[in-house]
Amino acid sequence: MPGLLIHNAAVLTMDDSRPRARALAVRDGRVLLAGTAEQARAAAGPGAAEIDAGGRTVLPGFIDPHNHLLSTAESLAAVDARYPAVGSAAELVAALAAEAARTPAGQWIRAFSMDDAKYPGGRPTRRDLDGATTEHPVIVYHVSGHQAVVNSAALAWSGIGEDVPDPAGGSFVRDEGGRLTGMVTDAAMELLLPLAVDIGCHGPNFHTDLPTEHLLGWLSDAAGPYLSAGVTTVCDPQVSARELRVYRAAREAGTLPLRTFGMPLSHQLDALTQAGLASPFGDEWLRLTGMKFYSDGTLLGGTAKFTVPYGERGQFPGSMYHHPDQLVDLVTRAAREGWQVAIHTQGDAAMEHTLAAIASAAKVSGPDPRPRVEHCGYPTVEQARRFTEYGVIPVNQPNFLYDSGRDFLRRLGDRAHRLQPMREELDLGLRPALSSDSFVSSLRPMDTIANAVGRTTREGDEIGADQAVTLHEALRAHTLDAAHAVGMEDRLGALKPGYLADVVVLDRDVEGLGPDELRSVDAWLTVLDGEVVHRA
DSSP states (O other): OOOEEEESOEEEOOOTTSOEESEEEEETTEEEEEEOHHHHHHHHOTTOEEEEOTTOEEEEOEEESSOOHHHHHHHHTSEEOOTTTSOSHHHHHHHHHHHHHTSOTTSOEEEEEEOGGGOTTOSOOHHHHHTTOSSSOEEEEETTSSEEEEOHHHHHHHTOOTTOOOOTTEEEEEOTTSOEEEEEEEGGGGGTSOBSSOOTTSSOOOOBOOOHHHHHHHHHHTHHHHHHTTEEEEEEEEEOHHHHHHHHHHHHHTOOOSEEEEEEBGGGHHHHHHHTOOSSEEOSSEEEOOEEEEOBOOTTTTOOOOSSOBSTTSOBOOOBSSOHHHHHHHHHHHHHTTOOEEEEOOSHHHHHHHHHHHHHHHTTSOSOOOOEEESOOOOOHHHHHHHHHHTOEEEEOTHHHHHHHHHHHHHHGGGGGGSSOHHHHHHTTOOOEEOOOTTSSOOOHHHHHHHHHHOBOTTSOBSSGGGOOOHHHHHHHTTHHHHHHTTOTTTSSSOOTTSBOOEEEESSOOTTOOHHHHTTOOEEEEEETTEEEEEO
């Protein structure tokens, strides 16, 4: 394979021994050298393809350690209910009605990323959705992924009546008269979807039963959005049998769009233990890196578990997926079997239970367990200090602060300024990673980086400005430290000799840009495994 030379570039290598360079040479899927143009040209050898980067920033390919790849691909093929494109219940109904007009009667209509906290009239109900169609079952996923609202046809399809009891770890929201509103939270989603897998109370179930050929097609189509954003590796933080089968089939067919790592959801612990399977397992394209657990619910949807309830009237006490003792048992058993553990945790009350589980797991883990706390919404100062005892990796998504920060400020007051305290985590010597939680928020790493640097809401309010990080810290958290979170920092996340040749050339030199300018940055060129896979 001929070499590739990228020169006239501002190369940020993430290699402390040579942090900056002007050129990069790769061949046979590996980085050869980052250095001067002359050094890189000599290393690339005769016949190498040359790319003049025009002074643009060159980085390791972005790694997103918390990205629901298959569900994102599915959402890209569904109704887009994301704010501000859909900003009211009436606009949501109009979008669903338009989809119903082109969908055969009886088929499900799905929409993603409804942010009803921003709707002037408040949360839509099944009666609102009935106004769009009574001929199709409809499900609209909340932006958090932890809630959904459905129409009456969906309830009837699922056999759910007014007397349905709330399951453990979830609820059917009712009005003042006790009637179902159509809104379901967390584990209750398990009861109303056409599901591919049963996950019980181990998390929100968005693993819908869809034809494999559709999922494979949508996954292949997702290559464009991901590679044009410079993403070359993702870790899917909720892998069920559905996801793994599709990822394996795509790998076999040569249509897996990027390096795909995954964390099996905890409902599979016993089955995987019986099979003798633990992490890490796989290769450099498809790999299992850890196991995913849920502590509490969602900050966006009002089910995060805080010591002091939140909301304008303190109306959100939050909820847990498991009894604290059960969470400790699950996490400890997984650690004993060799799994890296990753626990979804938002509120400080849930964080206390998560830390108890991590402390128990530490007694039986191997020498380098790297426990992850997904979202890491609101650790107290004391809890953050305890992270250092166990080498906790906070996996942050500052896009939430931009997208929903004004809602957080309204519901949490001063506590909102402490959400995702990344500056403090870095100062404690931790290695927090940046991620998107796509499909919940934008998959574009430069959006995430801008929001980690800026710490403002969409409307321009400051939200925890003292927790902002520098541009270089944010870039590292989305490359090398993200690789550390998935246990691959020995071959990914840096432009270092021998590392896998995943490279992004951004469309300008980003040093010196402010948050608003950073949000507009795209990939000018993306290289995956030494091959150019995207050109602007």
